[in-house]
Amino acid sequence: MPELPDVEVFRRRVGAQGLGRRIEAVDVRDHKRLHHVSAARLERELRGHAFDAVRRHGKVLFLRIGGNSHQLVLHFGMTGAVAFYDDPDNEPAHARFVLGFDDGGRFAFDNQRRFGWIELADDIEGYLAAKGIGPDALAFDADDLQALLAGRRGMIKPALMDQETIAGIGNVYSDEILFQAGVRPDRRVADLTTQEIGTIHCQLQRVLETAIEHDAAPAHMPRTWITPHRGGDDPCPRCGGKLKTRRVSGRSAWFCPQCQQ
C-alpha cells in the first residue's frame, strides 16, 4: 500500500534511472487510469521529451517533463510501483502505462488493483492546492503538528491519515506511529497532551525515515515494530501481550492495548 515511504523509494528510483532519457513511445494500456487527460494529449506532451526532475509530496509522485515543464502526476492507490527494465520479459505483471526510451529501456506504472491514477499538471503547488492536499508529513516540526491538530474533535488515527491535514500517512504507518508513540488509535485528539503530540511527531519522523531506509519493505522493518505483525496472531513485539484490532473510521487499526494508552 504505497504510503509516503514507498513513494519516496519510487522517487529515488526515478531520480536514479528515469531522468534525461528521451521518451519515444507512450503506451496507455488502461485508459481508465488517466484522469482529466486523454491518451493523445499525454503522448503529445511526453514524446520527444525527457523527465528532468522528480518530486514527491505525500503519496503523490511528480515527474517534470523537460521542454514543457508540465508534471506527470502518479498516484498509486492501494497497490503499485514504478519499474525500469530493458528486457520486456521483466515487465511487471500489471503495467497499466508504459514509456519507451530511445535507448531501448522502458518505464512502467504498475498498478494491480487499478485504484491509482495518472494526471498531467501545470505545476505542483497548484495541483496540491486544487486537491486540498496538506503539508508533507516529513516537512513540519512538533509545533506545526500541534497547530494542525488544534481544534480537531475526532480520533488521532483518522487525523493522521487525513491527507488534507497531513500528506503521506496511510493505514499501516498511522498504526506504526501510534504504536511507537504509545497512543491508542481511537484516542480523541482533543484529549492528547502537548507532550503526547510531541511524542507522536517524534515517532512520525522516526517511523517514516526508518521505513525509507528499509526500502519500505514490511518484512525488513525492525522486529520491534507492529507492522510485520498486522493481521496475524503474533504477540506484541514489546510486551508479549495480545494485539487487538478494531475498525476505526472504516479502516482496520492494529494496536497493543497494554502498551498504548
Added chain:
DNA sequence: CACGTTGTTCTTCC
C-alpha cells in the same frame, strides 16, 4: 467467497 486495501463522494449524526 468475503475480506482488505485507497481516495472520493454521499449520507448521517452529534
Added chain:
DNA sequence: TGGAAGAACAACGT
C-alpha cells in the same frame, strides 16, 4: 452549523 464518521464504490488476489 459543520466537522467527523460511516457506507458505498471501484478492482482483484487470496
